[in-house]
Amino acid sequence: MTEFKSQDSGDGRRAASGGTMPPGSLASALGSGESIAQKTLRTSALNADDPALEKRVSLLDLLDRILQKGVVIQGDLTLSVADIDLVYVGLRVLLTSVEQAEKMRASPVLFGASEK
Amino acid sequence: MYAVYLYAIQLVKHGLPADLAGIDGAALRLVQCDELAAVVSEIQQAPDVRELPAILAHELAVETLMASRCVLPVRFGTVLSDERAVRSLLAHHELAFRTDLTRLDGCVELGLRALWRSDGAAPAPAEPDVPSPLSAGRRYLEGRRQVLRQEQHLLARATAISEQLHAALDPLVRAAVVRRCRDAQTAVTASYLVERGDIGSFRSALGDLSAVFSEVQLLCTGPWPPYSFVSTRSDGQ
Known part of the structure; x- marks a missing residue:
């Protein structure tokens, strides 16, 4: 399914090897089978009994950090903060449930910049 | 016309692992200013944040670096016009970056979510019935009051849980950011700054x-x- 290759580097970590994925891959990453999320994101569920839940939580935790935290720089940059926040909300909605992801795959307009 | 995409800030002395690729498979390199370096790649246009692969490529690059040195992760989507802008950024935030690199050295971030079990988010105990019939306005206000009451109820229980977490985990962490929630799914979300050697004890x-x-x-x-423990935010706070 995925063209985004993942490989174990010497120290056991996964390393990206420059792949690209077709549009809509976020939804497919959330689908069943071997997904990017499974390959790259780690969750240690202590008493979770739902692997799909673990995967969603792991992706949510990644998005919470990579889009909202970290070194944030503004100024004369070409970074569009508003768009990122907007899409962040979209991604969160998408990740909230796989069922929801299926709906959004059918209506990608939800990601459009004009949506709030 | 290429721009420069930023992944992380690190010390020059750590160099870069060979063949590390970033977004769109572009090679990573260092842009340095004194002892500080930004890990960057060339990019043709700002990455589309709707595409998970770009997000994962960013994350994987930073995680690969994190395995062998202290890095300050940069928020996804940070693009500068050229290398001069990157050097100017490093110079401008030099003190903050160096302080953070020292403070965060040897530490990782662990995320924690406490999710209500299906019966965990049970509603607040019912109040004695209000006299009926209610007018529409009164019914609306009564409904709002119930919602607020439920939120308060959840928040109080989330507070109790966050206090238990704090008591047990505080000795094992360097820093924590804990948020109590008032929704029916999540009680508490937290980020902990943990020394690598303490990950096992933390878990x-x-x-x-549990x-x-x-x-x-x-x-x-x-x-x-x-991510949650870097101090450099947009306006240099």
């Missing part, structure tokens, strides 16, 4: 807590780069 403490908590399940993610 085992969580395991012990046995104690009947109303929530604990999900631990990571180790992540220390």
Whole structure:
């Protein structure tokens, strides 16, 4: 399914090897089978009994950090903060449930910049 | 016309692992200013944040670096016009970056979510029935009051859980950012700054807590780069 290759580097970590994925891959990453999320994101569920839940939580935790935290720089940059926040909300909605992801795959307009 | 995409800040002396690729498979390189370096790649246009692969490529590059040195992860989507802008950024934030690199050295971030079990988010105990019939306006206000009451109820229980977490985990972490929630799914979300050597003890403490908590399940993610613990924010705060 995925063209985004993942490989174990010497120290056991996964390393990206420059792949690209077709549009809509976020939804497919959330689908069943071997997904990017499974390959790259780690969750240690202590008493979770739902692997799909673990995967969603792991992706949510990644998005919470990579889009909202970290070194944030503004100024004369070409970074569009508003768009990122907007899409962040979209991604969160998408990740909230796989069922929801299926709906959004059918209506990608939800990601459009004009949506709030 | 190429721009420069930023992944992380590190010390020059750590160099870069060979063949490390970033977004769109572009090679990573260092832009340096004195002892500080920004890990960057060339990019033709700002990455589309709707595409998970770009997000994962960013994350994987930073995590690969994190395995062998302290890095300050940069928020996804940060693009500068050229290398001069990157050097100017490093110079401008030099003190903050150096302080953070020292403070965060040897540490990782672990994420924690305490999720209500299906019966965990039970509604607040019912109040005695209000006299009926109610007018429409009164019914609306009564409905709002119930919602607020439920939120307060959840928040109070989330507070109790966050206090238990704090008591058990505080000795094992360098820093914590804990947020109590008032929704029916999540009780508490937290980020912990943990020394690498303490990850095992942290997880085992969580395991012990899991046995104690009947109303929530604990999900631990990571180790992540220390996203929640860098001090450099947009306006240099």
